[in-house]
Amino acid sequence: MGNSAVSLGCFSYHECARLGGSIAMPVSACLLSSQEIVATYVPHDLELDAGQPAQEWKSANPIAFCADWQGKNADPSRETQVHILWSEQNLYLRFECRFCELFLFADSAPDGRRDQLWDRDVVEAFFQPDPAREGHYKEFEVSPNGMWIDLDIFPGGRSDLKSGMRRSVVLDQGAKTWSAEVAIPIRAVTASFDPSLIWRANFYRVEGKQEPRAYLAWQPTLTPQPNFHVPARFGSLRFSGENSARQ
Secondary structure (H helix, E strand, O other): OOOOOOEEOOEEOOEOOOOOOOOOOOHHHHHOOOOEEEEEEOOOOOOOOOOOOOHHHHHOEOEEEOOEOOOOOOOHHHOEEEEEEEOOOEEEEEEEEEOOOOOOOOOOOOOOEOOOHHHOOEEEEEEEOOOOOOOOEEEEEEOOOOOEEEEEEEOOEEEEOOOOOEEEEEEEOOOOEEEEEEEEEHHHHOOOOOOOOOEEEEEEEEEOOOOOOEEEEOOOOOOOOOOOOOHHHOEEEEEEOOOOOOO
16 A cells, blocks of 8 residues: 555554544443434634544534444444534545454555455445435445545446545554544535535444454444445435535
């Protein structure tokens, strides 16, 4: 992965001796159910730094999950927290993850992109700006060692999105946590952004070396076998802040 151990674009990778940069939530928070996540408005763009999060992240309204894709087998030791901010130009995500083990790819494209990233440990975000376009949504993934993939999903297939997403990742082996910050240009998700509209969204996590792996979901998809591609089961993403009512 080139020089990824030090830096690659906006990606920084560290192994820490302490739980630095964490925005803590109670372990029990992952057992609470919510069908909506709120993106908080920030009036300027942010520098990504997963190890030392910007003060603006404190204004976010995070959700947490630790149950599997069927809403069963809750495991707080694999809790995932998701924070969302938005500016005029970008959608910002911050994931905070507890882990039991790591299973990672060792190779990627020079820019960190990796096909089939879901075959290793990963966090995933799916966004559907227009729920009327059933089967059309965007997928973004980041791994604990900073690899990424972004996809345009449509009925019967998928293609590379080439969104221009940026990311920063920090891994704490001692505390068994990893965090990722992601910046996604809003124009890559929708050509006509109206923050007064509610998007559909879901967030997922995969961990483990062999089946049965941990397939975790914010909103359970309720399929017999693990399947995250069920937009009918997505939750709601609402945009709040001083510009949320602009036209």
